[in-house]
Amino acid sequence: MTDAPSEQVADQVEISCQACGSTLLLDSHLRTTVCPYCASPSVIERPPSPNRPAPSFVVGFVVDHDRAAAAVRDWISSASIFARSDFKQAAPEVTRGVYLPAYLYGAVANSSYSARIGEDYTETETYTTTDSKGNTVTRTRTVTKTEYRSLNGEHSTYIVDVVVTASAGVTNDALEAVEPFDLRALRRYEPSFISGWLAEDPSRSKDDCFQLSHDESVAKVEQLLHEFMPGDSHTSLQFQTNLSNEVIDLVLLPVWSFAVRYAEDRPPVQILVNGQTGRVGGKVPISTIKVTIAVLTGLIVVGGFALAIASQN
Amino acid sequence: MTTAIEICERCESPLETGDLRCSICGQVSPADRPHAEKLTVQILRCRGCGAATAYDIKHQAPSCTFCDSVVEVETLEDPLEQSEGYLPFTIGQDEARKAMRHWLSSLGWFRPSDLTTSARLEQLKPLWWVGWVFDAESFVSWAADSNAGSRRSAWAPHSGQVEMTFDDILVSASRGLSDAEVSAISPGCDLATIRKEPEGAQNATIEQFDLQRSQARQQVIEAIQVIAAQRVEQSEIPGTSFRKTSVSVVLRKLITRRFSLPAWILAYRYKGRLYRMVICGQNASYVTGSAPYSIIKIIFVAVSVVAAMLAIFAAVAAS
Ligand SMILES: [Zn+2]
Ligand SMILES: [Zn+2]
Ligand SMILES: [Zn+2]
Numbered sequence: 001m002t003d004a005p006s007e008q009v010a011d012q013v014e015i016s017c018q019a020c021g022s023t024l025l026l027d028s029h030l031r032t033t034v035c036p037y038c039a040s041p042s043v044i045e046r047p048p049s050p051n052r053p054a055p056s057f058v059v060g061f062v063v064d065h066d067r068a069a070a071a072v073r074d075w076i077s078s079a080s081i082f083a084r085s086d087f088k089q090a091a092p093e094v095t096r097g098v099y100l101p102a103y104l105y106g107a108v109a110n111s112s113y114s115a116r117i118g119e120d121y122t123e124t125e126t127y128t129t130t131d132s133k134g135n136t137v138t139r140t141r142t143v144t145k146t147e148y149r150s151l152n153g154e155h156s157t158y159i160v161d162v163v164v165t166a167s168a169g170v171t172n173d174a175l176e177a178v179e180p181f182d183l184r185a186l187r188r189y190e191p192s193f194i195s196g197w198l199a200e201d202p203s204r205s206k207d208d209c210f211q212l213s214h215d216e217s218v219a220k221v222e223q224l225l226h227e228f229m230p231g232d233s234h235t236s237l238q239f240q241t242n243l244s245n246e247v248i249d250l251v252l253l254p255v256w257s258f259a260v261r262y263a264e265d266r267p268p269v270q271i272l273v274n275g276q277t278g279r280v281g282g283k284v285p286i287s288t289i290k291v292t293i294a295v296l297t298g299l300i301v302v303g304g305f306a307l308a309i310a311s312q313n
Numbered sequence: 314m315t316t317a318i319e320i321c322e323r324c325e326s327p328l329e330t331g332d333l334r335c336s337i338c339g340q341v342s343p344a345d346r347p348h349a350e351k352l353t354v355q356i357l358r359c360r361g362c363g364a365a366t367a368y369d370i371k372h373q374a375p376s377c378t379f380c381d382s383v384v385e386v387e388t389l390e391d392p393l394e395q396s397e398g399y400l401p402f403t404i405g406q407d408e409a410r411k412a413m414r415h416w417l418s419s420l421g422w423f424r425p426s427d428l429t430t431s432a433r434l435e436q437l438k439p440l441w442w443v444g445w446v447f448d449a450e451s452f453v454s455w456a457a458d459s460n461a462g463s464r465r466s467a468w469a470p471h472s473g474q475v476e477m478t479f480d481d482i483l484v485s486a487s488r489g490l491s492d493a494e495v496s497a498i499s500p501g502c503d504l505a506t507i508r509k510e511p512e513g514a515q516n517a518t519i520e521q522f523d524l525q526r527s528q529a530r531q532q533v534i535e536a537i538q539v540i541a542a543q544r545v546e547q548s549e550i551p552g553t554s555f556r557k558t559s560v561s562v563v564l565r566k567l568i569t570r571r572f573s574l575p576a577w578i579l580a581y582r583y584k585g586r587l588y589r590m591v592i593c594g595q596n597a598s599y600v601t602g603s604a605p606y607s608i609i610k611i612i613f614v615a616v617s618v619v620a621a622m623l624a625i626f627a628a629v630a631a632s
Contacts (some may be wrong), residue, residue, distance in 0.1 A: 015354045018355065019356055041356065041357075042355065042356050043355055044352065045349035045353045046352050047350055047352075048348050048349075054349075060370075060374070062370065063370075104339075106338065106339030108338075117470040119458065119463075119467075119468045119469065120466060145465075147464060147465050147466045151470040153456060153473070154454060154474050155561055156474065157454070157561045158324075158339070160339035186333055186334070189346075192384050193368050193375055194368060195365070196368055196378075224561065227559065228456050229470075230457050230470045230471075230556075230557040230558075231458060231470055231557070247339060247340050
């Protein structure tokens, strides 16, 4: 995207505008362009290859530029109190709506697991204590104890709707920060859908994307297994997951991309807005000075209390 | 409108018109768009005026920048569910009335003695209520606590996996009937008697499915999980008492049909209050409803019990 590596920017193709015949230079990872001479929107289609399959689906933009920019301003001003002041005052710039390539992944996950399952029980125990008159007395009380039993088993489930980035310019964490997309609004990909907008082809290899999908799937399985375990509690959950019957399809997702430049000496911060839901995601630069002041203040307060308590005794 | 167009390659569940993906396993339904053979550059033009089209947020679709007409694209359809057929009423009004008297007289001693004679029928209305009937194969993983193998705690963990088939399982989609009413009357229905049109009752209320297909599938899948957990408790988990039963269901060949099923809804009045009854429209022995209790009889029994206990206490104290 905006910060795509330079060797990719250098990788350009020459196309000619079908409306006015002008020759246009186009970044090779883009699927669309608008002619600078006659303003005609073109859609570029390439023969599919393993790392650049044809898109199956597209989710259309719902949030327009103004709404996205307002969401970003709100998000910046409500950023944590530890955010750098110059960041909170910065104005977001260079906004573009882009159809971001992502993979929609699904599989059957078969897992073997083992865990220690905690089953609670109560016991009545006797204890000795001193009563109000200073006599030693024996009393009873009920205590809850936990007995750990080991459990081994198998777990099978469909994994569906895992979404991972296929764009080198957007990390999977950055995309996750603006997820979820409402996949009920999926539409079959048609070139007309991206006409007039920026759209990228995948710039990550399919192997990389499979790896990201596997990681997300295993994280999902782990969460499912935690919910699956019986007992009052459990520990030492270990599992081995085998993913089979995989399906992976390219989907173009609507994203507004903003760059926030807040200091001369720092790189701009990338902020994404989900073009379907308006959800904002990005990393807020933290002010080390503010954090240091807060920590020092905390220490002084605690120290003060400690002194006050010590001086009372 | 809800006909199956093809079978999912992966889980063998039918896909329906407008499904872009399998709702069970996520497999994409095949597209018929050809792939580009070489690099092509195209400007998509309006069929009406020839100007370029672009995706437009206002229309949520590609539209012409000049004449504002919208380009048709294939979208995921999520239509309201429609009934595929009706089970006919085989129980008429008179039989329904008779079934009501019979049911009231069968309720037992705690009911008012004059219930059968004094209950006045206020309304008797035929209703076609809606439900899904599904068949599926599945592979169920389960884990649970049971008393089997327990040591100091009353519970011990167990786990397993089992193949499970579902045949003609009915899930209520009705707003008019409660789930308890549906489970009481639905065993009286014969699903093989399905007809294209409503038959056997005049002026019936015909309930509509008020859910979209995607929500309907969600409800059916939730119902499958509940049934799978019940079956696992009945026949898989060792022991006699269970808790924290979890299931993970991998479905195949899920086929869901949408039915309209017959029921008589009765309202009767006893001593100024209204009570409701529901009778299966195909078998009058499947009946459910509410009925008054005799307060006097209950007080009488309670007083007798207390008196008997006092007498026993007195006897014990005296001895
Ligand atoms: Zn041009
Ligand atoms: Zn499927
Ligand atoms: Zn036009």
